[in-house]
Amino acid sequence: MALLDVDDLVVRYSPKLHAPLNAVDGVTFSIAEGEFVGLIGESGSGKSTLANAILRLTERPGRIASGTITFNGTDITTKSADELRPVRWRDLSTVFQSSMNALNPVVRIEPQFRDAIELHSSLRGGAVVERIKELFDLVMIDHRYIRAYPHELSGGMKQRVNLALALVNDPKFVLLDEPTTGLDVVVQRSILENIRELQRKQGFAVLFISHDIGTVMDLSDRILVMYAGRIVEEHTTADLLERPLHPYTKGLLGSYGDPRSETVRITYVPGRPPDLSQPHQGCLFAPRCPERIERCLSVEPPLLPLVPVLPLNRGPLEPAPAQPFVGSVMTPRVACHVAQLQATAPDTPGLPAPTRTFQGPEFVKTIDESEGALASEVFLEVKGVSKVYTSRQGFSTREFTAVDDVSFELRRGMVAALVGQSGSGKSTLAKLITGVEKPTSGEIVFHSSEGPIDVAGLSGSRLSRYRKLVQMVFQDPYSSLNPNKTLQYILSRPLKNHRGLRGAEARAEIDSLLERVALTPPDRYRGRYGYELSGGQRQRVVIARALAAKPELVIADEPISSLDVSIRAEILELLHQLVQGSDVGILYITHDLLSARMLADEVIVLNGGKVVEQGKAIDVIRNPTDAYTRTLLEAIPNPFAAHPPVEAAG
Template sequence: MTLLNVEDLKVTYATEDDTVHAVNDVSFSIDEGINYGLAGESGSGKSTIAEALLGLLPGNGTVERGEITFNGRDLTSLSEAERRDVLWEDIAYIPQSAMDSLDPVMSTGAQIVQTIQTHRNVTDEKARARVEELFEIVGLDPDRIDDYPHEFSGGMRQRVTIAMALALEPDLIIADEPTTGLDVIVQDKIIDKILEIQERMDSSLLLITHEIGVIAETCDELSILYGGKVMEQGSVDNVLVNPTNPYTMGLKNSFPEINDDAEDAVAIPGSPPNLNHEPTSCVFKDRCPFATDECSDSHPDLVNLPNRNHRSACHHVDKAAQMRRDAKDPATWDITESEGASTETGDVILETDGLEKYYGQSQSLLSQVRGEDPDYVKAVDGVSLSVRRSEVLGIAGESGCGKSTLGETMALLEDPTGGDLVFDGEPYEYYQDGNLQEFRRKVQIIFQDPFDSLNPRQTVKKLVGEPLTIHGYRSDEHEQAIVETLEKVGLNPAEKFLDQYPHELSGGQRQRVAVAKALVLDPDFLICDEPASMLDVSLKVNLLNLLRGLADAEDIGIVYISHDLASLMQVSDRLAIMYLGRIIEEGDVDRIADQPKHPYTTSLLSAAPEKDPTADRTRVLLDGEPPDPVDLPSGCVFAPRCPKAEEKCWGAEPTLDESGDREHRAACYFPDDETEMTALDASPDDSDFESLSGADSMSD
């Protein structure tokens, strides 16, 4: 039975200059018990469709035409009161940013109680009991229902929003990018928990994401959107195994993977279309390597393919098999094939030895009077590593492991608490003693969110040129340096962007401006702190290729910090895995991917989603959360979550030398236990790990 039906939906946004045609004649349906995915780049119309379904379009948004029916009821004709009855009761919503969607001045439990009592006439006692039950369902401690959002980690906050969405047992759950910005382990837990609860409640799911790997492992059917149009739709197996639309092929090829036999990701060049006018030609033609004159004449209709439940909008769908073969070749997309990570590296440019960064905790007045030592959060706890010129060192780990603090300490944005840091042959004290401007010219950092790091009141020209002014470059040198740098990062022609402000740029363009700002001084060292975590998969690959090319061509050292191991495999020469402020494994990228020595690395590798829905991935879900960084356990800090921990792991902390291999080291007492440590061989019966195969986690 059909639960939700969307027919010829068209949504526009009125702006001061033009009307934006965000969604153009989109149709799809979701049957009871079906998980449905909407995938595509930013600006494709995914979130607009969700907002139209929920009646949450902004004031300038209008449903111009089309039908949205839920259980046979027209959602577009409901009054506000009628819509309130439907939302949460029948249709629940899991938003993208849990911190933005939760009220910071109300406890998490009180917010869910409010939702329940708005729709059900129940006592406070029964409502709180339901909240405790929901916390248990989503894997949170029921004793914490009176805690506030800021007291939870990002993954925990997202679980609170899931609990809120499930409070009234809705028939349909709409999840809009529920895992964006989360590390892969938390993402795996969130997705697994949604699927588990769904099966228990027998509800349907509409999952909106640009991560096709997540859709491949969780959904039964999907629609691929681009420029507000459906480019391809049908069963996940049909669409992702044998795509027939060039855009689907490009999106799939852009998805990086960890597998040994995986090919390098190939980005889709160009930018999404301008939707200030209703599309009259194929919306993908300007980026499509197979476009012909016919594609300029009209946008193709969705046509049914011989495979059951598979439709595609392409004028050349009859040539799909040949296009699939050609699409795997970077040359088809006018991309020069990368030669991979450089094997020729230069001298060591940055080195740390036992580097520490501790943050003292506040003390009571009585403790201060007694002269008691304060507690410390050991964000960076004895890190030793080195980076050479023309080398990219990837640093991976869960949120809160100390990656960003390590990057900021390397950049001397944070003063080291202890240990040594040597840059370009000089200790960090040399730079802090009156030579910091020299250090700032040579070392640049790129932050995660360009909206936070770029001044919204400055044009691109001003933003990129500001470092030149600070460091005393002559004004007549500015424009040429700015133009050359913008073109180096792929913003061509540069003149088109000089007078634009950050809000006028796409997410990928903003991030490239942030990269250009860091590169305009020709630095010797670049620290990249999660620069692609919020980008679409195609934009992410473009940025990774850019950084890899810079390391090879510009002879600079790069530290790339990320929780996404698949991306790190694409760009890095070596990897360092962090856990609770410490490096627990380090070595060549290929060696770590082929044979991880530490069980934590194994869990990170196992959490990376597969883009092939027929693949059988062994999902290893780590039990519990990382220990309190103020009160760390004795011995190995990973022991409380490790399925292989033995008595000696609790007694003394292992060091990176335990493996006895200088080229691939792990801080583990069992680094050569190959059968036990490899994700593919992880025992599904192990009581300490929850192991689910990718096939088992799919909906029936």
């Protein structure tokens, strides 16, 4: 019997000022005891709405309109909060997305654990403390933090505490909703390996929700792919990697590149998910699908089971009756007319040939391009720069070195990546280069078109003029735009302040900027507010705002870390195009060597404020000389290594 059984679930939102929509529409799946199941899809596909429905946390204007959720043999679809209280934390638990907000900031860690333990068990007094110590040992946190406040823990430690809190009563099922978002790759890897080890040891089932397809596939036994509120494919992880069936799944897989290849080649899914509040006909993915046929435009495909009987380049699929998941064997399901026709009538005239890859737009970066950038003119020199912060504790003084004797050069038309974990000095170095802070020692020289500039010696109006030449693209596109202002106003400010443009001249330049970042036609976007745009569209606006001042250097601080995998590919391609044949240079700050390889010509690895490795991106990735660089590389999930792309014969 399944531990969790979701049957034809519909979650409907009925906002007062907008048409109702089904954010989850007819979803059916089961999870058995001890299974580790991944759920992937773009933002807006319904993943978190489904998670909240399973946990019975759906809030107005949303509600469960129909269907059932059966947990451990009991229908919990209509249970009240009082009836669910014995189930939550004891049998059904969760780790929420934001580690920074999941703990009460004004209460120490111990009382937060004590509440959950005493509510669901008979443990009291010292036995509770011993149980907390056991949990801290499980997630590898020192016992001294039991009495700490949440703000005294790092982001990774907070997420480990959240994991320990989820396991406090030995639950049967744990739901992980983006549990490592915002954490650097090494901490993320450590936490996820910890989760997987605990799951195998304790035997609880997991539903792991994320848009990071590499991480999900690296950990999960089985994958559910969600699009526009529906499950469009279900497969074991190995089979999904070997033979994806739905074009959307192929697009998600194609947006994950191999950092060690000489030529980076990634594909992405064009367009955006549909507006579910509008009437639709046929397959919801059809407008974005390169494999669509006429039937896709008029008939919505059902989710049907299929059995792969031969490898992709040797034969078609065959239809089969549904079978339960047993161990590593299951019947895959797909909602795609093309895949279903290939199974039943593979020789149908006009039917696309089966393929493992998404036949869509590509981002391709070769070594030849990097060689050209490395031969261009140097315009930023960082020479032996250090930054020491001093703080007073009572009568004593404490010093902390954030940046330690760092030197590198940046050339025009080039992308240099600063790579390292949180706390390695990347953002501090960016503040020094922008003139926000002064170095304790060393020199930063910016060779502008007007002559060399000593950045450390700038102040007043000279510093303001310098900042026109150096612009920032920040990490979070959701907080980077004023929610009360239209895009036209947001883009007009740098045009007015830095270039003196107003009126019709400014409007023409705004249209040009929107076209440059592929927000077309411009009149469709000028009057919009930031909250009306997707995350990728907002980041494009942030990039357009940075370009409005006509900078010579753009510093992009983790610009894709909070974006979907397919949107990441689009933003990386956009940044790549900005430097092609131009005098603009980009300093790309990231903790992810995979994206650094996709975008950068040169990689500078920071650890503890020091440069531990520096060189051409391909050389650093393929032949790292420092142990820390190897640690960063090993933290990149790469489930695709054992499954190289294979195309259909002929």
